[in-house]
Amino acid sequence: MQQYSGFGLLKHSLSHHENWQRVWRNPTPKKKYDVIIVGGGGHGLATAYYLAKEHNITNVAVIEKGYLGGGNTARNTTIVRSNYLWDEAGRLYEHAMKLWEGLSQDLNYNVMFSQRGCLNLGHTLQDMRDIERRVNANRLNGIDGEVLDAKQVNEIVPILDCSDNARYPVMGASWQPRAGVARHDAVAWGFARGADMRGVDLIQQTEVLDFIIEDGTVTGVKTDRYGDIMADKVGCVVAGHSGVMAAKAGFELPLESHPLQALVSEPIKPILDTVVMSNHVHGYASQSDKGDLVIGAGIDSYLGYGQRGSYPTIEHTVQAIVEMFPIFSRVRMNRQWGGIVDTCPDACPIISKTPVKNLYFNCGWGTGGFKATPGSGNVFAASLAKGEMHEIAEPFSMFRFHNGALIDEHGAAGVAH
Amino acid sequence: MFYIYCPYCGEHREEEEFHNHGQAHIERPKDPDSCTDEEWGNYMFFRKNPKGLHHEIWVHAAGCRKFFNVTRHTVTYEIKEVYKMGEQPKVVAE
Numbered sequence: 036m037q038q039y040s041g042f043g044l045l046k047h048s049l050s051h052h053e054n055w056q057r058v059w060r061n062p063t064p065k066k067k068y069d070v071i072i073v074g075g076g077g078h079g080l081a082t083a084y085y086l087a088k089e090h091n092i093t094n095v096a097v098i099e100k101g102y103l104g105g106g107n108t109a110r111n112t113t114i115v116r117s118n119y120l121w122d123e124a125g126r127l128y129e130h131a132m133k134l135w136e137g138l139s140q141d142l143n144y145n146v147m148f149s150q151r152g153c154l155n156l157g158h159t160l161q162d163m164r165d166i167e168r169r170v171n172a173n174r175l176n177g178i179d180g181e182v183l184d185a186k187q188v189n190e191i192v193p194i195l196d197c198s199d200n201a202r203y204p205v206m207g208a209s210w211q212p213r214a215g216v217a218r219h220d221a222v223a224w225g226f227a228r229g230a231d232m233r234g235v236d237l238i239q240q241t242e243v244l245d246f247i248i249e250d251g252t253v254t255g256v257k258t259d260r261y262g263d264i265m266a267d268k269v270g271c272v273v274a275g276h277s278g279v280m281a282a283k284a285g286f287e288l289p290l291e292s293h294p295l296q297a298l299v300s301e302p303i304k305p306i307l308d309t310v311v312m313s314n315h316v317h318g319y320a321s322q323s324d325k326g327d328l329v330i331g332a333g334i335d336s337y338l339g340y341g342q343r344g345s346y347p348t349i350e351h352t353v354q355a356i357v358e359m360f361p362i363f364s365r366v367r368m369n370r371q372w373g374g375i376v377d378t379c380p381d382a383c384p385i386i387s388k389t390p391v392k393n394l395y396f397n398c399g400w401g402t403g404g405f406k407a408t409p410g411s412g413n414v415f416a417a418s419l420a421k422g423e424m425h426e427i428a429e430p431f432s433m434f435r436f437h438n439g440a441l442i443d444e445h446g447a448a449g450v451a452h
Numbered sequence: 453m454f455y456i457y458c459p460y461c462g463e464h465r466e467e468e469e470f471h472n473h474g475q476a477h478i479e480r481p482k483d484p485d486s487c488t489d490e491e492w493g494n495y496m497f498f499r500k501n502p503k504g505l506h507h508e509i510w511v512h513a514a515g516c517r518k519f520f521n522v523t524r525h526t527v528t529y530e531i532k533e534v535y536k537m538g539e540q541p542k543v544v545a546e
Contacts, residue, residue, distance in 0.1 A: 278501030289497035291474065292526075337472040340503045340527045346453050347468050380497045437493035 039143055058224065059231035064238050064261050068096045070419055071256055071266040073243045073280065075099025077108040077219070078397060078404065079272040080226035080237075081412020082419070084142075087233035089413075090420035095235045096266075098258060100242035104223025107274050110374035111405040112297050112331040114310050114321065116153045116214035117178050120169045123430040123442050124383055125176040130427055131410025132178075132213060138409055144225030146217050147324065151309045153214030154188060156359075158203040158315040165446055166209045173211075181210045192311055194362050202358060203316050214310060216321055216329075222408055246284050246394065253284070253394040270395045270419050275340065275375025277398035286390045289436045290377045290399050293334040296344040298352070298371040300363075302326030311359065318355030320363075327369060330356055334376060334402060344373040376401050381441040386415055386428040395419060396433065456510065457534045460518045473509040475499050476521045503527060505545040 037043065037056050047055060070086060072079045075097045086092045099105075115135055117128035139145050157163040166182055173180040184207045189197040197205045231237055240260065247255040247263060255265035271280050275292045303326050312319035318332045332352035335344045349371060357364045379385060379399035384407070386397050397415045400407065414425040424432070435441055454467040481487050481495055500506070506526050511519045523532040523543045532543040 276503070278499075279503050282502075287494070287498045287500065289493075289499065290501055291499055292501055292503075337524075338474075338501065338506055338508065338526050339529060341529055345467060377501075436497040437489045439489070439493075 039145075058228045059237055061239070062236045064096055064098075064236055064241075064264055065094075067255075067265040068236075069094040069266070070268045070270065071095070071264065072097045073256065073269065073271045074106075074273040075103045075227070075237060075239065076106045076272065076274060077104060077223050077226065077408040078274075078400070078411045078415070079270075080104070080223055080230060081408050082270055082272060082397070082415045083230040083235045083237075083412075084226045084233075085413045085416035086420060087230055087235055090416060092420055093234035095230075096238055096264065097230070097235060098238045098241050098243055098256065098264075100240070102239050103227050103237060104220060107374040107376065107404065108219055108223045108408075110297065110372055111219055112319070112321070112329050113216045113219045113323075113405060114153065114214070114312075114319070115148070115217055115406040116211050116310075117406070118153070118155070118169060118173050118180050118209060118211045118214070119444055120172050120446055121442050121444060122172075122176060124444050125173065125178055126427050127384075127410055127414070127431070128407055129176065129178050130413065131407045134409035134413060135217065136213075138217075138222075138225070142225035142229050144221060144228060146221045146225050148215065148217040149324075150213050150215040151321075152191070152210060152212045153310040153312065154183075154191065154208040154210055156188070156208045156311065156313040156315065157206050158313065159206070162315055163206050166207065169446065170209050179211055179213050181212075183208050183210050191309060192307070194306060194360055195311060196359060196361055216310060216323075218324075219405060222405075226408075226412070243280075246391070248284065248391055248394075251390075252392040268393045268395065268419055268422075270397060270415060272397045272415070274398065274400065274404065275377050277377045277396060281389075281396065284389065284391050284394060288385065288396070288398065288433060289380055290385075291338055292340060292375050292377050293337070294339045294341060294344040294373040295331070295334045295376045295402055296348055296352070296371060296373045297329070297331040298349065298368050299323070299330065300328040300366045301369050303328070303366060306362075307360075313355065313359060316355040316358050318352050318359065320356055320360070328356075328363065328366060334378065335373075340375055342373050342375060376404075378402070380436070382444040383442040384411070384431055385433045386411070386418070386424070386431040387433040388424065389433065454529070454531065456522070456531065458512045458515060458518075459520050459534050459536050460516045461512065465512070465515060469512060469514040470510045471513045473511055473519065476507040476509045502545065505532065505543065507541050
């Protein structure tokens with residue numbers, strides 16, 4: 036596989052960029068694999084990549100019913116941060132952050148990771164107390180963070196309404212300088228290319244209809260296009276459809292799938308050079324390299340698989356944005372869409388063994404899975420390779436809902452991503 | 453945008469007057485003290501998450517403030533029926 040470089044770009048310009056190799060193959064699947072990953076989104080592809088790269092397991096297939104990175108990987112608002120409250124979650128997201136920091140070099144693929152910082156605003160006294168607690172917890176866990184007052188916030192984002200005239204005046208914020216954004220599609224494509232060049236088969240347009248389970252042990256999957264494909268281990272990374280897949284395997288998960296909407300504006304000149312989030316007025320925004328404002332908010336309250344949401348939710352989101360940034364009130368919105376997020380009762384993911392032997396699930400990322408993509412894939416790959424959960428993944432077992440060891444991240448995760 | 457019929461008010465109203473309260477017909481264990489951890493965890497956290505018909509509770513929060521059940525399709529979002537608390541659904545998944 037060709038390496039990408041500045042020199043390569045120059046060389047290919049001489050032939051009008053018509054001779055680039057295809058980025059990955061489109062293979063016909065084998066009859067049997069060591070590991071099958073169900074779901075070719077960011078997390079699934081990252082899992083396959085790290086299985087091949089770090090554990091030398093290359094007899095792997097990723098089976099995707101649509102196209103690679105076409106689900107929530109393509110629908111999120113691309114924010115990356117690791118300022119989570121609890122030790123377990125902090126370790127997981129910081130593990131991902133450290134991988135993000137070297138990811139473009141590691142993949143030889145520019146994921147456009149930009150550490151432009153992230154502000155989580157506080158609008159009430161209780162918000163500020165929670166922010167101080169969270170920042171202190173972050174610093175004890177080696178995660179960067181600062182508590183800022185309203186004046187300092189306004190210095191970072193002059194267009195933010197930090198006056199006393201706002202309905203919910205900004206009192207301060209937590210500030211994580213190492214947070215930022217990345218190019219979501221490039222992340223999926225980079226992991227896909229890296230996995231493919233190490234021998235992983237990426238099988239697109241193929242739906243997994245059912246699991247083949249014998250004596251409580253998974254031995255393969257049934258697909259619509261290629262019939263039965265056998266495997267020693269199966270990792271299921273299907274986000275919103277995790278509940279549907281779990282039902283096929285014969286168990287329930289503590290998940291509910293909801294539509295989560297986002298929208299982008301028309302492209303405008305550079306105006307917002309960081310990420311601003313507010314749990315209280317319930318909206319967040321950043322500006323993409325293309326110039327459009329990338330805006331998101333909360334989930335629709337009801338269960339849904341429709342990949343679209345309610346108009347009242349969009350209206351609420353836009354109200355929050357205009358409340359924070361009055362200058363955006365005349366910006367026109369370009370596109371709006373919805374993705375299906377699998378939310379967990381404690382707002383933390385499930386990376387876990389299941390009641391079926393050799394079947395592993397990585398799900399429940401809810402509204403904030405993108406930021407964890409490399410870390411999630413990394414620890415899930417280690418768990419699949421060894422047959423024992425990686426130490427960072429261990430606390431995220433689905434059985435924590437039976438023994439009560441929940442990791443309540445609603446404060447850091449519940450709303451804003 | 454849902455247009456929901458409230459069986460108590462006897463009127464269709466817009467979605468914003470209502471809140472969704474999740475899966476309906478969850479029965480609290482009769483003797484919680486003798487539940488195993490698994491039974492209690494299942495009751496508390498584990499939910500049906502169907503892609504298809506779903507029986508769920510809504511509350512007419514900005515209206516009569518009463519709770520009622522709705523059978524709704526989770527892909528088309530079509531509301532199949534509305535019925536009062538204590539009643540059983542007529543439209544059920546196969």
